Amino acid sequence: MKAVVTVLGSDKVGIIAKVTAVLAQYNVNILDITQTIMQNIFTMIMLVDILNSNIPFSELVDILNDTGKELGVDIKTQHEDIFKSMQEI
Amino acid sequence: MINSRKVLETIKMINEENLDIRTITMGISLRDCCGEDIDRVCEKIYDKITKKAENLVKTGEDIEHEYGIPIINKRISVTPIATIGESCNSDSYVKIAKCLDKAADATGVNFVGGFSALVHKGYTKGDRILINSIPEALATTEKVCSSVNVASTRAGINMDAVYEMGKIIKQTAEYTKDRAGFGCAKLVVFSNAVEDNPFMAGAFHGVGEPETVINVGVSGPGVVKKALEKVKGEDFSVVADTIKRTAYKITRMGQLVAKEASTRLNVPFGIVDLSLAPTPAIGDSVAYILEEMGIEKCGTHGTTAALALLNDAVKKGGVMASSHVGGLSGAFIPVSEDAGMIDAVNIGALSLDKLEAMTCVCSVGLDMFAVPGDTSAETIAAIIADEAAIGMINTKTTAVRVIPAPGSKVGDRVDFGGLLGHAYVMPLNKYKSDDFVKRGGRIPAPINSLKN
Numbered sequence: 441m442k443a444v445v446t447v448l449g450s451d452k453v454g455i456i457a458k459v460t461a462v463l464a465q466y467n468v469n470i471l472d473i474t475q476t477i478m479q480n481i482f483t484m485i486m487l488v489d490i491l492n493s494n495i496p497f498s499e500l501v502d503i504l505n506d507t508g509k510e511l512g513v514d515i516k517t518q519h520e521d522i523f524k525s526m527q528e529i
Numbered sequence: 530m531i532n533s534r535k536v537l538e539t540i541k542m543i544n545e546e547n548l549d550i551r552t553i554t555m556g557i558s559l560r561d562c563c564g565e566d567i568d569r570v571c572e573k574i575y576d577k578i579t580k581k582a583e584n585l586v587k588t589g590e591d592i593e594h595e596y597g598i599p600i601i602n603k604r605i606s607v608t609p610i611a612t613i614g615e616s617c618n619s620d621s622y623v624k625i626a627k628c629l630d631k632a633a634d635a636t637g638v639n640f641v642g643g644f645s646a647l648v649h650k651g652y653t654k655g656d657r658i659l660i661n662s663i664p665e666a667l668a669t670t671e672k673v674c675s676s677v678n679v680a681s682t683r684a685g686i687n688m689d690a691v692y693e694m695g696k697i698i699k700q701t702a703e704y705t706k707d708r709a710g711f712g713c714a715k716l717v718v719f720s721n722a723v724e725d726n727p728f729m730a731g732a733f734h735g736v737g738e739p740e741t742v743i744n745v746g747v748s749g750p751g752v753v754k755k756a757l758e759k760v761k762g763e764d765f766s767v768v769a770d771t772i773k774r775t776a777y778k779i780t781r782m783g784q785l786v787a788k789e790a791s792t793r794l795n796v797p798f799g800i801v802d803l804s805l806a807p808t809p810a811i812g813d814s815v816a817y818i819l820e821e822m823g824i825e826k827c828g829t830h831g832t833t834a835a836l837a838l839l840n841d842a843v844k845k846g847g848v849m850a851s852s853h854v855g856g857l858s859g860a861f862i863p864v865s866e867d868a869g870m871i872d873a874v875n876i877g878a879l880s881l882d883k884l885e886a887m888t889c890v891c892s893v894g895l896d897m898f899a900v901p902g903d904t905s906a907e908t909i910a911a912i913i914a915d916e917a918a919i920g921m922i923n924t925k926t927t928a929v930r931v932i933p934a935p936g937s938k939v940g941d942r943v944d945f946g947g948l949l950g951h952a953y954v955m956p957l958n959k960y961k962s963d964d965f966v967k968r969g970g971r972i973p974a975p976i977n978s979l980k981n
Contacts, residue, residue, distance in 0.1 A: 525781045
């Protein structure tokens, strides 16, 4: 199963390092990553594979949410299907 | 691979434009709960609902969490209670209403619909008892919703029932007068009621439905409004296309959630209801969509045309996005639940007459509007008759959910709280319809050719 992790917020040192460290800790594999600054907002979107993750998906959602709070950015982790179903026929 | 623009668009729709799943409603048949002893029937109903819907709320919350899409309500609809209560030796079904309320509490849902009777052609014993039980049932329960179908295109309008519902609405308001007639917010009078409606207060689990079923209602007026902001000044083809495209996306979300809930709960997927359901939150209003099209204030000339376009385009866009579409499927215009409609009534832009005209081209009827507390049962019945006639002639669902707030006068503000919002009391025509309503009998079913 794949999920999309979206990180939005003000740019600072170490956002990617911290988020990827959390993903690695729970054995979540990053498949694709795109990062840019849009209208001064740090925007990172990652496609991750959670098939071999060592915790339930809903816990990962909460942990990344907390990580976001620590970093002062907004982190959303959502099942990939929500984007696929909405944007593809 | 990742398409950032699309990911961000979806997130923006949810975070900033109030896109949500309005309701996951589990329909549960209670036909096997019949019996002579009403206490035993209540036990059976309670046991069945709490067993079947045990995981409904939890599953809804899980999906919400994992997909990051808010699911505002989890609800239950049941077989019209008149048909179940009829099996009991009892002259009141208030006990059953209380049992439904208890089951709603136990399962954690916020409403249970189906304290209902279908009397478009006439009454059975159970229908009469149910209708007489409505005022007390709605006054003594919190989460039970009631509906009565008084007309259909095939049967015509049961004017006896229309008059009786006028009286029942007055009584219900009186029974809940300490809460501005709140009981009436949970009572709908239908023409052409549908069996698979997931929305309250009019949901019930029709007799043609399976044992259990999952129906989903989507929302998203805010998303449509935002999309239209980007095509300012463009012609109506562009407007319609924009709405269709947006409705498609909204409905896909509903389809995904419906399928997922159905799989996780092991309950068949019924339908996605393509309605645009507003809430009192700013930016979640159907009226604002019409105003975005160029109507200065909802209710002025042109409003009906704008609403017709919106309603049709929502259906066209949504229908391809879901494998099964049903329920009410159209734009809702509940006055107290839509910030733009509330405002339009307050400043005098939207009259009841215009609201009635608007119901000719959209779902679902004269909904959640307040009239003066001294409005007679006969006048309320006449309002119902007009609305039922629109539904009957146009082969569509129409309904009336009116609150004659006790003690209120034209222009007063009446608060219902939460999703039900607030309303300003609307003026009515000062002339009477008493002799018309009191005739009784049935208005015959209409001819379905010679359409003019």
